[in-house]
Amino acid sequence: MSEAPVLEAIDIVKELGSGAGKVRAVKGASLTLVPGELTLLMGPSGSGKTTLLSILGCILTPTSGVLRVAGTSTDRLSAEELAHLRRQHMGFIFQSYNLFPTLTALENVRIALDVRGQKGFAAANRAEEVLRDVGLAYRLKSYPGNLSGGEQQRVAVARAIASSPSIVLADEPTAALDGENGHAVMALLARIAKEQHRSVLAVTHDPRTLSYADRVVRIEDGRIVGEERRPEGLDAPEIADLTKRRKAHA
Ligand SMILES: Nc1ncnc2c1ncn2[C@@H]1O[C@H](COP(=O)(O)OP(=O)(O)OP(=O)(O)O)[C@@H](O)[C@H]1O
Numbered sequence: 001m002s003e004a005p006v007l008e009a010i011d012i013v014k015e016l017g018s019g020a021g022k023v024r025a026v027k028g029a030s031l032t033l034v035p036g037e038l039t040l041l042m043g044p045s046g047s048g049k050t051t052l053l054s055i056l057g058c059i060l061t062p063t064s065g066v067l068r069v070a071g072t073s074t075d076r077l078s079a080e081e082l083a084h085l086r087r088q089h090m091g092f093i094f095q096s097y098n099l100f101p102t103l104t105a106l107e108n109v110r111i112a113l114d115v116r117g118q119k120g121f122a123a124a125n126r127a128e129e130v131l132r133d134v135g136l137a138y139r140l141k142s143y144p145g146n147l148s149g150g151e152q153q154r155v156a157v158a159r160a161i162a163s164s165p166s167i168v169l170a171d172e173p174t175a176a177l178d179g180e181n182g183h184a185v186m187a188l189l190a191r192i193a194k195e196q197h198r199s200v201l202a203v204t205h206d207p208r209t210l211s212y213a214d215r216v217v218r219i220e221d222g223r224i225v226g227e228e229r230r231p232e233g234l235d236a237p238e239i240a241d242l243t244k245r246r247k248a249h250a
Pocket of ligand 1 (some may be wrong): 025
C-alpha cells in the first residue's frame with residue numbers, strides 16, 4: 001500500500017505581477033510527495049519551477065488551487081500559521097547556500113533550531129550530530145568563507161534537516177557546484193530521503209542529478225507535462241540512460 005502524502009498540491013495556479021505585466025507562472029499544476037522519495041522537478045528556464053516550489057514551501061500563496069501539508073489545508077491560514085506549518089514540516093536548501101557568514105558551521109545549524117524553540121545543550125548536540133552525519137565533523141568551527149562550495153552546501157543540508165522536517169525542498173542545490181561536489185550533495189539528499197524517510201523535492205536543470213532520483217516530474221510553461229519513476233530494482237545510474245532513451249524516442 002502506498003504511503004500517505006506529506007504534501008499535496010492540487011490544480012495550483014499562480015499569477016505574478018500586475019496589470020499589463022501580469023504573468024500566469026503556474027497554470028494548474030498538481031503534485032504529490034510521499035515519504036522516502038527524492039523527486040526532481042525539471043523544466044526549461046521560465047517554466048514555473050521556482051514559483052511552484054515557493055508555493056509548495058508556503059512562501060507564496062496560490063492564486064487558486066489546494067495545498068495540503070501533512071494533511072492540513074493551507075487555505076485560510078494566516079501568515080503566522082503558515083510560517084508555523086513551514087517551520088514544523090519543512091527544511092529549505094538554496095543554490096547559493098544562504099549561510100550566515102559571521103557564524104560558524106555549528107552556529108549556522110544551531111540558529112535553525114533556535115528559531116524552532118530548540119535551545120541549550122540539546123540543540124548544540126543535535127547541530128553537531130547532523131553536521132557529523134553530513135561528513136563535516138572536522139568543520140564544526142569553520143566559517144562559511146573558509147569552506148568549499150560543497151562543504152557550504154552540506155552545512156545548508158544539515159541546517160535544513162536539523163529539526164527533522166518531513167519535507168525538504170531544494171532550489172537548484174547543485175547549480176553552483178563542480179561535478180564531484182554536485183554528486184556528493186545529490187547522494188546526500190538521496191540518502192536523507194531513504195534512510196531518514198523524508199520527502200525531498202529538488203528543482204534542477206542539472207542532468208547530473210537524474211541518477212539519484214526516484215521520480216522525475218517535468219514542468220513546461222506552468223504545467224506538469226510528464227513524470228518518470230525509477231523502475232523497481234533499477235540501479236541509480238540507469239535512470240539517466242532510461243530518460244535519455246525516452247527522450248530520443250519522443
Ligand atoms: N515577480 C514576477 N512578476 C512577473 N512575472 C514573474 C515574476 N517572477 C517570475 N515571473 C515569470 O514567471 C514565469 C515563471 O518563473 P519561474 O522563476 O518560476 O521559472 P523557473 O522555471 O524557476 O525559471 P529558471 O529556471 O530560469 O529559474 C517566468 O515567465 C517569469 O518571467
